[in-house]
Amino acid sequence: MAPFLPADIMLVFHRKRIIPPKETVDARGHRPVNRGRETYSAGQAAPPPISGGGRYGGRPTSAPVGKATQEKKEYPESGCELKKSLLKQERNVKPTVDQLKRSVDELTQSTNSIYGYVLDMTAEVAQRQRVSEGNGLLVGQYTDSLEDQHSFIKDAVDVTFPQNIKILQGVLDKIREKIQRLEKAITTQRAKCQVPCKVSCPIPVVSGKECEDIIRKGGDDSQMYLIRPDALSTPYKVFCDQTSQNGGWVVIQNRMDGSVDFGRRWDDYRRGFGNIAFDVGKGHCQTPGEYWLGNERISQLTKMGPTELLVEMEDWSSSKVYAQYEQFTVQGEANNYILAVGRYSGTAGNTFLDGATELFGENRTMTIHNGMMFSTYDRDNDKWTPGDPSKQCSREDGGGWWYNRCHACNPNGRYYWGGAYTKYMAKHGTDDGIVWMNWKGSWYSLKTISMKIRPYFKQR
Template sequence: MKLVLLLCLCAVGALAQDDYDDYGEGKKEAKEVVDPRGHRPVSRGRETYSPGPVSQPPISGGTRYRGRPTAAPVGKAVQEKEEQPESGGCNHMSEKMGVLCPTGCELKKALIKQERNVKPTVEQLKRAVDDLTQSTNSIHGYVLDMTAEVAQRQKVSEGNGLVVDQYTDSLETQHAYIKDTVDVTFPQNIKVLQGVLDKIREKIQRLEKAITTQRAKCQAPCKVTCPIPVVSGKECEDIIRKGGEDSQMYIIRPDPLGTPYKVFCDQTSKNGGWVLIQNRMDGSVDFGRRWDDYRRGFGNIAFDVGKGHCQTPGEYWLGNDRISQLSKMGATELLVEMEDWSGSKVYAQYEQFSMQGEASNYILGVGRYSGTAGNTFLEGATELFGENRTMTIHNGMMFSTYDRDNDKWIPGDPSKQCSKEDGGGWWYNRCHSCNPNGRYYWGGAYTKYMAKHGTDDGIVWMNWKGSWYSLKTISMKIRPYFKQK
C-alpha cells in the first residue's frame, strides 16, 4: 500500500507540472499577483538576498518566469524567499514546481482535475496488484504441490532404497546358499550318489550271478517240491466229501466270487474235515505281530518231509478275516489239540464257534464244551476264584494285539496291555487262562525271570498245566457243525 500511495503522489506531481497554467474551467482573466507568504515576517530585521534558484510568482498573461536570477536592480529593495510554515496545501510537493494558489478551493479543483488522470492509473495498478496477488497465490499453491510431490518422491525413493536393500540382502543370501551348495552340498551328494552307484553295481553283479545260476538249474525240467492236489472245495469238509482224504495242503474257495487260498486240512482227527486256523510246533514263526498281520494271516502253511506232498503243517495263523468268513458260512465247531514235552495229549472241543468281523474287533463266541484239557474259554482258570477267575474268561472278548489294545485291563493305558506283556495276539480279558499264541519256550517249564515282562507269556493252557508251563504243540481247527444222531 505504501508503494501505491507513493506512485499516486508522484503522478499528482507530474500532472501538476504539466497543467499548472490551465487548471480551472475555461480561460479566465489574470488575477492579481499576491505574495504567497500571506502574513508579515516574524523578524523585523532586514531581509538579505540569497543567490540560487528561486520560485517567481506568476505574472499576468499566464506565463512563467524561467530565467536565472540576477542581481537585484539598482534602486529597488532586495527581497529574499521566506519559508512560510503555515502555507498549508498551497505548496507543491516539490519546491521546483513553484507555488499554488493561496486558497484550498483552487487546490481542490486541481486535485479533482488531476484525479481524472490518476484514477485510471490507480485502477491499472490495482489490477496489476490483483494479478500479482493471484500469481503469488498460484505460485504458493504450486510451491506447496511441489513440496508435497518432493516429499512423496522422497518417500518413494526411501521405499525403493529399502526394496533395493532387501533385494540385495536376499541376493547375498541366495548367493551364499548357491556357493555353499556348489562348494559343499554338491560334492557330498556326488559322493553319496557314487556310493549308491557302486552298491547298485554290486547288486547287478549279484543278480547276474543269480541269473546265471538259475539258468544252469533250469536246463533240467523243474520239479514242484510241494504239489497241490487237484481236488478243492469251499472248505476242508467239502474236500473230504469229494475224495480228498489225505491230511495235507489244499486250495479252498469259500466265496465263489472271492480269491482261493491255501490251507492245511486235517482229514484224520475225529472224522476229518478240519481247517487248521492256528498251529504251534517248533517256535519257527514269531507270533508277536501287529494287528494287520493277524488280519491277513502269516506263517508257513505246510512243507514236504520227503514224501512228495506237503503233509506236514507249519506254524501259521490263517488270518482273522478268513476265520471270520468261514465261521459265518453256517454252524461251526472248534477243536483245540495240544501236547506237552513228555508226549501227553489232550483236547478241548466246542460245538459252537463264531468270530465276528473287523468292525467289531473279531469278537469270539464259543459254547458247548467237551474234552480233557479243561474249559478255559468259558470258565477261566479253575485254580482261581471270584473276580480273579472271571477276568480270565475269553468268551465274548475282542481280539487284541500290541498295537491295538482291546482287552479289559485298564483300557487306554499303554502300560497295561495284555498282548504286549503276554507275547501275541489273542482274545485277552485281564489277561488269560490260555495263551496259544504266546512265546515258545523249549522244555516246558519256565519262570517269571525268563519271561520278558515277568508274566506267564508262554504257550499256556492253565487248566491243564498251569501258568508256568509252555506246551510243545497246540493247534486250533474248525469245521461245519453237524449234530450227531
C-alpha cells in the first residue's frame, strides 16, 4: 500500500474547503420573538447547516426558553493546519505500522520454517511408510518360510521319524539276534577249547631232520610231518611246504583266517602255539593252520647250518608277492633271540634290512628289523624308550616280533578282515594289523602270510 502523503490530502481539502463567514453574530444578543420554527416556502433554498452559535439568513435561530445550548467544534483554519494534524497522527501511527511490519516479517519467517518442517515431516512419513511396507513384505516372506519349515518339521516328527525309528528297531532286533548267535558260538568254542586241540589225521611214516631231508627221502606232498633236528631232542610236528621253489621248507609261521590269537606272552612264543595243520576230508593234514613254531625250535633249526628265509603273502584281491633272504639266523634265549638276515630278493620290498621306504632319515632307520631282539608285551626288548611300560611296541602292535621303534612289517599283528582298517578300529590307534609296509602300507592288513626256512645251498 502506498504511503499517505499530507500534500495529497491538502490538495483534496483545498478543492472542498468551507470558507468561514466574515461576520460573527452573537447568538445570545439576538434572540427570536417567538419560539416557533421558521417555515420555508416552496422553491426557497434550504438554509445552510446550523452549527452551534451560527446563523440562518442573517437571523438568529431560536433556542429553548431558559436554556441556551451550543455545540462548539474546532476546524482547522487552513490546509497547513490539516497537514500538521496528519503528520502528528502519522508520528503516532508509523511506529505501530513498523512494529506490525516486523511482526509480519517474523510471522513470515516462522511460517516458512514451519512449512519446511512440514515438508520434511511429510517426506519422512513417506519414507517410513515405504520402510514399513518393505518390512511388512519381509515379515511376510519370513512368515511363509517359517510356516514351510514348521510344516516340514511337523511332517518329519509325525511321519518320517516314526518310520525311521521303526526301521532302526528292526535293524536293532536283527543285530541282537546276530549277537545272540555269536555269543552262543563263542560259548560252544570255549567249551571245545578247554581241551587242547589234537590232530586226528594220520602222520606220514616219512620223517627227517627237517623238511629238506624229508623231500630227499620221498616226502613230496605238502602236509604235516614229524621232524627231529637233533638225535637227542624229541620229534615234533611241522608243516612242510614241498611245492614252493622246489620245496623243502619248514613253515615256522602262518596266518590265514585269524583263528589264533597272536597277542601272546614270552613263554608262548618260546614254546610255540596254534594249530599245525588240519584235515579237509582227504585223510591227510594237507592244509596248514595258524601257528608259530616257537623261538627255541626256530633258533635250533638255524644253528644247524646256513639257512634261508622265504616270506609269502597275499592281499584281499588275491595278489601275491614274496620276500626272500639267503641268510637267516635267530640266536638263543640268552640273547633274546636276536634276528640276523641278509641278501634280499623278491617283490614285496625289503622291510627287514631297509625299513619302511615311505619314511626318511631317522624315522626310516627306526623301522629296520635286522639285529633286533624279540619282544612280547610282557618282555620289552624294543628300542622305543626301554623300561617305559607305556611305550612298548608289542603291547600296541598286537603280537610278538623283532620290533625296533616300532616296525616296517608286523606278520604277527591283529587280523583284520577285508584289508583296509583305520586307527579308530585299532585297539591303541596304531597300525597293529598284519602289515608289510613296503607293499601295502601301514593301514592294510594282509589276508595271508607265511614264513618258511630251509637249509641254504649256494647256487652253482
